[in-house]
Structure formats: C-alpha cells, structure tokens
Amino acid sequence: MPTNTLNGHTFTVDDEGFFTDPDQWSPELAADMAELIGTELDDAHMAPLEFMRSDAAEHGATPTLRRMHATGGFDIKELYRLYPGKPVKKMAWLAGLPKPTGCV
Amino acid sequence: MATIPDGFVMPDFGDPAPADNGTTPATATATAATATSTGPRRMAFICSKGNLDMAYPALIVGNAALTEGVEVLIFFTFWGLDMINTQVNDKLKFTVSGNTAMHMPDLAKVRPGLEYKAIPQALGNLPGMTAYATRHMKEEMDKLGVPPVPEFLDLLAASGAHLYACKLSYDMAKMIEADLHPAVEGVITAADFVELAEGAQIVFI
Numbered sequence: 478m479p480t481n482t483l484n485g486h487t488f489t490v491d492d493e494g495f496f497t498d499p500d501q502w503s504p505e506l507a508a509d510m511a512e513l514i515g516t517e518l519d520d521a522h523m524a525p526l527e528f529m530r531s532d533a534a535e536h537g538a539t540p541t542l543r544r545m546h547a548t549g550g551f552d553i554k555e556l557y558r559l560y561p562g563k564p565v566k567k568m569a570w571l572a573g574l575p576k577p578t579g580c581v
Numbered sequence: 582m583a584t585i586p587d588g589f590v591m592p593d594f595g596d597p598a599p600a601d602n603g604t605t606p607a608t609a610t611a612t613a614a615t616a617t618s619t620g621p622r623r624m625a626f627i628c629s630k631g632n633l634d635m636a637y638p639a640l641i642v643g644n645a646a647l648t649e650g651v652e653v654l655i656f657f658t659f660w661g662l663d664m665i666n667t668q669v670n671d672k673l674k675f676t677v678s679g680n681t682a683m684h685m686p687d688l689a690k691v692r693p694g695l696e697y698k699a700i701p702q703a704l705g706n707l708p709g710m711t712a713y714a715t716r717h718m719k720e721e722m723d724k725l726g727v728p729p730v731p732e733f734l735d736l737l738a739a740s741g742a743h744l745y746a747c748k749l750s751y752d753m754a755k756m757i758e759a760d761l762h763p764a765v766e767g768v769i770t771a772a773d774f775v776e777l778a779e780g781a782q783i784v785f786i
Contacts (some may be wrong), residue, residue: 479590479665481589481590481591482586482589483586483589490590490591492590493590493592493593494589494590494591494592495592497679509583510591511592512582512583512584513582513585513589514582514594515582515596519740541726541738542644542648542736542740543726543728546724546736546739547728552739553736553739554726554739554740554741557739557740561650562595562650563594563595563648563649563650564593564595565593565648566592566648566649567594570591570592573715576592578643579726580644580645580727581641581644581725581726581727581728581733581736
C-alpha cells in the first residue's frame with residue numbers, strides 16, 4: 478500500500494489515495510490536504526467531516542450523501558456548494574475515511 | 582492552491598488542473614479532439630417506464646453521476662411520467678408478471694436451491710401478489726438505504742439534476758400541473774429535450 482507524506486504527516490492509502498486507517502488522520506492534516514484541492518477548511522467545511530468520522534466509527538462504513546442528509550441533517554445543496562464536483566469522494570478523502578461504497 | 586508533493590497518491594476529483602503547469606497543452610488538445618463535447622461530462626436519462634423496479638435505475642445511476650460531478654438531465658415520458666406524478670409516484674408497483682428473472686433469496690431458508698427458482702408466472706396473477714411483491718421490494722430497498730421515489734427526486738433536485746416532463750405524454754395522460762413533483766423544471770417537447778441534451782450521453786430506460 479502506498480504511503481503519503483504531507484508536511485510531516487505520514488499515512489497509508491489505497492491505490493486511489495483514500496485512507497486505509499482513519500486513526501492516521503488529524504484535523505491539521507485535513508487542513509493541509511484541503512489546500513491541495515484549493516479548499517479552506519472552515520467550520521462549515523469541518524462539520525460534515527466530523528459527522529462522517531463519528532458515523533463511520535459507529536457503523537463501519539463511510540456514510541452516503543443521503544445518510545448525511547437523513548441522519549446528519551446536512552443540506553444536500555450546501556454540501557455540493559462546500560465541496561463542488563465530487564462532494565462524497567472529497568469529503569470521504571478529507572475525513573480520512575475509505576472510499577465510499579454506498580450507491581445512494 | 583498548494584502544490585501536490587512528488588509521489589503523493591490522491592483521488593482524481595476531476596477539478597480543472599492548475600494553469601501554471603505549462604507542460605500539457607499537447608495532451609489537452611488531443612483529448613479535446615477525440616471528445617464529442619469539450620464541456621463537462623453530461624448524462625441524459627429518458628425514463629419511459631412506470632413500474633417501481635424500472636423507476637429506480639435512472640434515479641440511482643443519475644444520483645451516482647451527480648456525485649461524480651456529471652451534469653444530469655432526466656426526461657420523463659410515457660409511463661415514466663408516473664414517476665413525477667405526485668398522485669401516484671409513491672405508489673408505483675412491482676409485479677412478478679412478465680418477469681422471468683424473479684426469484685427470491687429468502688426462499689433459501691425454506692429449501693436450499695429454491696432461491697434460484699423463478700417464481701411461476703401464474704402466481705404473479707393471483708390477487709394480492711403484486712401488492713406483496715411491491716411491499717417486499719420497498720422493504721429491501723429501504724434496508725439498502727435507497728429512498729422512496731418522491732424523496733429520491735428531492736435528493737436529485739438538491740444535487741442539481743434537471744427534471745423534465747414530456748409534453749406529449751403529459752397531454753395524453755391529461756395530467757395537471759398541480760400533480761407534478763415540485764422539482765420538475767418544465768413540461769417540454771421531445772425536440773426541446775434533444776436540444777437540451779446536446780453533447781450528453783443518453784440512457785434510455
């Protein structure tokens with residue numbers, strides 16, 4: 478498995494670059510990673526990431542967009558605005574979680 | 582945007598590459614020349630069926646496309662119009678009749694091997710069978726986190742999908758505007774849709 482190093486943080490990833498061990502994540506690392514995709518992690522950006530991490534820790538799977546709305550109470554439009562393009566993948570990556578496997 | 586370190590493995594988020602690169606114009610031109618459209622990827626779904634099992638494919642694939650940054654258009658025509666008719670879209674049905682691929686994983690509990698046996702077509706016509714099959718499918722979809730059709734339309738609309746009703750079908754079904762799901766952007770002709778779908782990959786269901 479590839480190992481990434483960013484500003485002194487080291488973490489293992491799968492072939493695509495998603496985390497394989499969520500424990501290697503830290504908010505500081507997430508902020509540095511966000512800069513790589515031109516995003517600044519303010520509170521609004523962090524809230525969904527924190528929900529994803531706690532939900533994944535509890536249920537063992539990266540939550541889907543629908544779950545983030547239905548269970549986390551997040552607004553779908555807002556998530557697309559915060560993370561344009563590929564919101565689910567971007568959030569899963571920044572939250573240090575495996576690639577999402579849910580379909581909806 | 583910060584520079585990606587050498588050897589750093591990260592997913593392709595499809596975002597435009599930074600312009601200061603300066604080493605890729607040749608590749609970029611080659612890609613543009615082979616693609617039919619130079620804009621962002623687009624997918625246009627034509628939903629022509631009103632059975633529950635045929636309503637889901639476009640909704641699921643369309644949703645997946647949206648989360649991948651693909652622009653999505655959906656044109657509801659003929660029986661597919663029921664998917665956006667609020668009087669019926671929460672009551673779409675699934676029938677065993679005419680579906681020879683209908684076999685039930687749960688039957689393995691009765692006798693191993695039975696889960697691969699197609700349900701006899703004659704059973705599909707028994708009173709209550711369609712209601713039972715519909716209920717069963719809805720339960721299975723719910724377990725997988727797949728929302729009911731009306732909620733799914735809201736999810737797609739919030740994700741930026743463009744939904745249209747087919748004018749011919751709308752007139753033929755004598756549908757009224759009050760019954761259209763609120764996320765539907767308009768009742769348009771087939772020609773309008775063809776125009777809107779320029780450069781899109783078409784999926785007919």
